Amino acid sequence: xxxxxxxxxxxxxxxxxxxxxxxxxxxxxxxxxxxxxxxxxxxxxxxxxxxxxxxxxxxxxxxxxxxxxxxxxxxxxxxxxxxxxxxxxxxxxxxxxxxxxxxxxxxxxxxxxxxxxxxxxxxxxxxxxxxxxxxxxxxxxxxxxxxxxxxxxxxxxxxxxxxxxxxxxxxxxxxxxxxxxxxxxxxxxxxxxxxxxxxxxxxxxxxxxxx
Numbered sequence: 001x002x003x004x005x006x007x008x009x010x011x012x013x014x015x016x017x018x019x020x021x022x023x024x025x026x027x028x029x030x031x032x033x034x035x036x037x038x039x040x041x042x043x044x045x046x047x048x049x050x051x052x053x054x055x056x057x058x059x060x061x062x063x064x065x066x067x068x069x070x071x072x073x074x075x076x077x078x079x080x081x082x083x084x085x086x087x088x089x090x091x092x093x094x095x096x097x098x099x100x101x102x103x104x105x106x107x108x109x110x111x112x113x114x115x116x117x118x119x120x121x122x123x124x125x126x127x128x129x130x131x132x133x134x135x136x137x138x139x140x141x142x143x144x145x146x147x148x149x150x151x152x153x154x155x156x157x158x159x160x161x162x163x164x165x166x167x168x169x170x171x172x173x174x175x176x177x178x179x180x181x182x183x184x185x186x187x188x189x190x191x192x193x194x195x196x197x198x199x200x201x202x203x204x205x206x207x208x209x210x211x
Contacts (some may be wrong), residue, residue: 030056040119044130078134088113099153100210143168160209
């Protein structure tokens with residue numbers, strides 16, 4: 001049972017609009033990975049193109065082949081992290097045989113992703129001020145996928161009837177704050193303890209009206 005639809009990202013291009021070679025795609029990926037590190041560590045204000053290119057080990061001029069500005073690479077990074085976390089959640093949840101199990105597996109995948117990419121939290125929080133449009137797009141895209149799955153589960157009698165958009169944002173809030181408390185605030189990236197995960201899952205089942 002897949003929970004989130006993950007759209008295929010359009011093939012990346014150069015700033016000029018030209019398609020990228022395989023080598024160009026790898027260089028662009030290195031720049032995005034470096035941007036994730038730098039924005040997470042320094043914040044949007046103190047991050048710079050120089051620091052990003054130094055981390056990626058490419059010449060500063062190379063940056064402008066792929067991105068026009070710091071703002072653009074930040075927006076691209078938010079969208080990139082969004083696609084990757086949705087893919088991880090979709091991959092995890094699709095093994096579920098009903099909605100409750102899909103939730104369990106999807107949340108487990110989300111927490112694994114955030115443990116591996118703790119910068120996700122910091123970057124999304126920065127987007128509130130650095131790129132409000134990217135922030136809204138991030139949450140709404142996840143919610144839109146959630147809504148379809150919840151609506152189908154209601155039609156199948158797997159969960160109680162409710163407003164699927166309200167449920168979607170409530171579930172997203174649970175995942176974000178549980179992850180922040182037990183993944184980030186442990187003194188470094190960690191795992192959500194089993195008892196915490198089970199308490200959370202029991203709460204979600206009750207909230208969804210799942211048998």
